[in-house]
Amino acid sequence: MTTAVPRVVFVAGGTSGINFAVAQHYAALGCRVAVLSRSQDKVDAAVHALADSGADAIGFAADVRDAQAVDDAFARAAQAWGPIDVLVSGAAGNFAAPASELSPRGFETVVDIDLVGTFNVMRAAWGRLSTPGAAIVNVTAAQSWLPIPGQIHVNAAKAGIDQVTRTLAVEWGPNGIRVNSVAPGPVSGTEGMRRLAPTESSVKAWTQAVPLRRFAETDDVVRAIDWLCSDAASYVTGQVLSVDGGLALGGAGAIASAITA
Ligand code: NAP
Numbered sequence: 001m002t003t004a005v006p007r008v009v010f011v012a013g014g015t016s017g018i019n020f021a022v023a024q025h026y027a028a029l030g031c032r033v034a035v036l037s038r039s040q041d042k043v044d045a046a047v048h049a050l051a052d053s054g055a056d057a058i059g060f061a062a063d064v065r066d067a068q069a070v071d072d073a074f075a076r077a078a079q080a081w082g083p084i085d086v087l088v089s090g091a092a093g094n095f096a097a098p099a100s101e102l103s104p105r106g107f108e109t110v111v112d113i114d115l116v117g118t119f120n121v122m123r124a125a126w127g128r129l130s131t132p133g134a135a136i137v138n139v140t141a142a143q144s145w146l147p148i149p150g151q152i153h154v155n156a157a158k159a160g161i162d163q164v165t166r167t168l169a170v171e172w173g174p175n176g177i178r179v180n181s182v183a184p185g186p187v188s189g190t191e192g193m194r195r196l197a198p199t200e201s202s203v204k205a206w207t208q209a210v211p212l213r214r215f216a217e218t219d220d221v222v223r224a225i226d227w228l229c230s231d232a233a234s235y236v237t238g239q240v241l242s243v244d245g246g247l248a249l250g251g252a253g254a255i256a257s258a259i260t261a
């Protein structure tokens, strides 16, 4: 099957890690790519790297918690390039903290960045997306289903985003806009896992919890996002695609040895 290459791609939180790899992927396909994140330095570095690879790239320094700043960024991107074909939204914050030790502001901060930030991005994108034909992917996590300890803020925020995904799939479907989530498990070489698995023993514990017994490569996630945004998935909307080596199947993998012993 042939699939049309998107013309304009916007990646919110697209200046490092998994999301930057998404931006690089679409840049390599010849798309115009816009990225947004808080740090002007990270935005400049990402735009330069994308431009060096031959792409048309623009960047916006904005905090997804600032609805007006996000709206301004989308307005400028749409003014420069017209409607957005692919929107990937993955700005996020994470740290490990047991619920009993997490301050209300700590909980609120992650919910604000991840969940409220996603809403702000979706709200700003509305009216600036290709209709019909736009595809949106929200980057969530295995935590949206798995109640991982030390992650109550992330567990709640990512579950909320998946419900945003489903709601918008219903509300925006009639406009020909598809909305899905990708829920990665542990991805190697990322800031997220530097925070959640800082020691060799914690990397081992995470690996043991994954039925496929490895961390994802960034490309595993990029390929899933690419598929969801392609014509190959033209009838797929409102779904959460786990890219987690089976992690969200919970303790079932660990029980296997007990059953066969
Ligand atoms: P990362 O490198 O830290 O990427 C986060 C991006 O979001 C950066 O570009 C960051 O740039 C931006 N960002 C953070 N807070 C922001 C804010 N308030 N406003 C605007 N931009 C903001 O992290 P990553 O590990 O690659 O994670 C990327 C995504 O994958 C996240 O949604 C994460 O939850 C998800 N995920 C990751 C893993 C993993 O194993 N790493 C697993 C499951 C899900 P600035 O600092 O410049 O703002």
Ligand code: COA
Binding pocket: 092, 093, 094, 095, 096, 097, 101, 102, 103, 104, 105, 106, 107, 109, 110, 191, 192, 195
């Ligand atoms: N443990 C417990 N609480 C923590 C914490 C930790 N490791 N890190 C931050 N907090 C709390 C702070 O104490 C503060 O609460 P308080 O005012 O009650 O003390 C609250 O969270 C906000 O912290 P602050 O540093 O002001 O937030 P920020 O908006 O500047 O930064 C973070 C947001 C905390 C999520 C920061 O880690 C960040 O910018 N992360 C982006 C990168 C990232 O997380 N990448 C991985 C994505 S999966």
